[in-house]
Amino acid sequence: MFTAANIALVNPQISVLVLEAASQPLQKVRISGGGRCNLTHHCFDAAILLSHYPRGSKELRGLFHRFQPEHTIAWFAKQGLHTKTEADRRMFPVSDDSNDVIQTLLKTARKGNITLATGVRTQQITKHTDGHFELLTQDPEHGTQTLTSQCLMLATGYSPSGWQFARALGHTVNSPVPSLFPFKVTSSPLKGLQGISLPRVSGQLSFEGDKKSTITAEGAFLITHQGVSGPLIYRLSAWGAPKLSEHQYQATLKLDFLPDWTDEALKAKFLECQETDWAKKQMKNTRFENIPHRLWEQLLVQSGIDIEGRADTTSRKRLQNQLVDSLKRLQLSVNGRSPSKEEFVSCGGVLRKDIDFSSMQSKQCPGLFFAGEIIDIDGLTGGFNFQACWSAGWVAAQSLAQNTFL
Numbered sequence: 001m002f003t004a005a006n007i008a009l010v011n012p013q014i015s016v017l018v019l020e021a022a023s024q025p026l027q028k029v030r031i032s033g034g035g036r037c038n039l040t041h042h043c044f045d046a047a048i049l050l051s052h053y054p055r056g057s058k059e060l061r062g063l064f065h066r067f068q069p070e071h072t073i074a075w076f077a078k079q080g081l082h083t084k085t086e087a088d089r090r091m092f093p094v095s096d097d098s099n100d101v102i103q104t105l106l107k108t109a110r111k112g113n114i115t116l117a118t119g120v121r122t123q124q125i126t127k128h129t130d131g132h133f134e135l136l137t138q139d140p141e142h143g144t145q146t147l148t149s150q151c152l153m154l155a156t157g158y159s160p161s162g163w164q165f166a167r168a169l170g171h172t173v174n175s176p177v178p179s180l181f182p183f184k185v186t187s188s189p190l191k192g193l194q195g196i197s198l199p200r201v202s203g204q205l206s207f208e209g210d211k212k213s214t215i216t217a218e219g220a221f222l223i224t225h226q227g228v229s230g231p232l233i234y235r236l237s238a239w240g241a242p243k244l245s246e247h248q249y250q251a252t253l254k255l256d257f258l259p260d261w262t263d264e265a266l267k268a269k270f271l272e273c274q275e276t277d278w279a280k281k282q283m284k285n286t287r288f289e290n291i292p293h294r295l296w297e298q299l300l301v302q303s304g305i306d307i308e309g310r311a312d313t314t315s316r317k318r319l320q321n322q323l324v325d326s327l328k329r330l331q332l333s334v335n336g337r338s339p340s341k342e343e344f345v346s347c348g349g350v351l352r353k354d355i356d357f358s359s360m361q362s363k364q365c366p367g368l369f370f371a372g373e374i375i376d377i378d379g380l381t382g383g384f385n386f387q388a389c390w391s392a393g394w395v396a397a398q399s400l401a402q403n404t405f406l
């Protein structure tokens, strides 16, 4: 729809037919960002922006040079949709309503010769020797139909049919696996602490018998009923998506609740606290940094510290060894992935090397274009996935509308 809307803006004469299997268009936009649509990220520095894409950053560099978040914001503003930035730099429509994004795209598309056909599922695509495409479609009103077109764009998202069409038209598809999900931890040292969150935790994910594949990340952290979640876990799940799938979602997660403290500094600080601030207190009444009280108490117990006992009689060794270990290297066994209630994308898709990113045209099948999740590109949560879609969709529209691909 974004490509169609841009074709409408560049050349309203061009006839475009958008085929949508669902009864309503843009349903992913509707549910995105909890119904608010986190449509991009307030980041205009290409290097920082690219660091949020586990796969595809090299190819996105060129696309962002032509259409990046600044352009997205300006594009939507020009079409009447104003955006706002939240404290974590995620950007939403001022109205906090994803329907406004949908209406903006549909309204812009109406400026050109765009037809939207909903409830029409494409079942088969063939390319004829004279260069045109033939599509076999199915819908309740017309049954099976054959449509022809000069050019075609596949923007089928996380849909097996799209990848099937791409394969049939000569492309290689990296088998898609999930990205962006919370971890299941059935026997967790954090059991009973669901709901507790920390603003900044560092995590390290490793896999048995695969020492080279350690993944590290930092971010806010949340303890859930089923395990662990939050931006830190989403980051680890994104960077580790292929490895996690390969290892059937079995991994070891080491957490560092105090990433700004070295072991030595912590040991010295505990010694000082024991003799000063904490001295006469029971260990259960002590506090440290921003560690939530219930978590602190559980980590003390796990470190073999008597929480009823006084701080000045607590074993120094336990404070300096076990407690420091629990705070800086708490080990969890990840044994599955939980369904994501927030953003979710696929890692994998049409190989990037099969696409010319200066036009978004296929290198294998002239006249065929790609944009969105169907391509082997994915980002972290925060509006990065939509941004990759807008950038590719805009570039494709420029070449389609100006026939620069021919």
Ligand SMILES: Cc1cc2nc3c(=O)[nH]c(=O)nc-3n(C[C@H](O)[C@H](O)[C@H](O)COP(=O)(O)OP(=O)(O)OC[C@H]3O[C@@H](n4cnc5c(N)ncnc54)[C@H](O)[C@@H]3O)c2cc1C
Pocket (backbone or CB within 6 Å): 019, 020, 021, 022, 025, 026, 027, 028, 029, 031, 032, 033, 034, 037, 038, 039, 040, 120, 121, 122, 123, 155, 156, 157, 158, 159, 161, 162, 341, 342, 343, 344, 345, 371, 372, 373, 374, 382, 383, 384, 385, 386, 387, 389
């Ligand atoms: C719950 C959730 C929340 C999200 N929130 C955000 C967010 O806030 N910010 C962000 O950046 N990203 C978010 N994402 C990711 C984002 O939605 C995707 O990256 C984006 O929608 C991909 O766009 P697309 O056009 O490639 O695919 P889609 O949006 O999935 O669109 C593909 C369309 O193709 C249609 N289709 C597929 N096969 C056929 C066929 N054979 N015939 C006809 N039609 C077909 C589908 O019905 C679908 O409408 C979220 C994802 C989920 C699941």
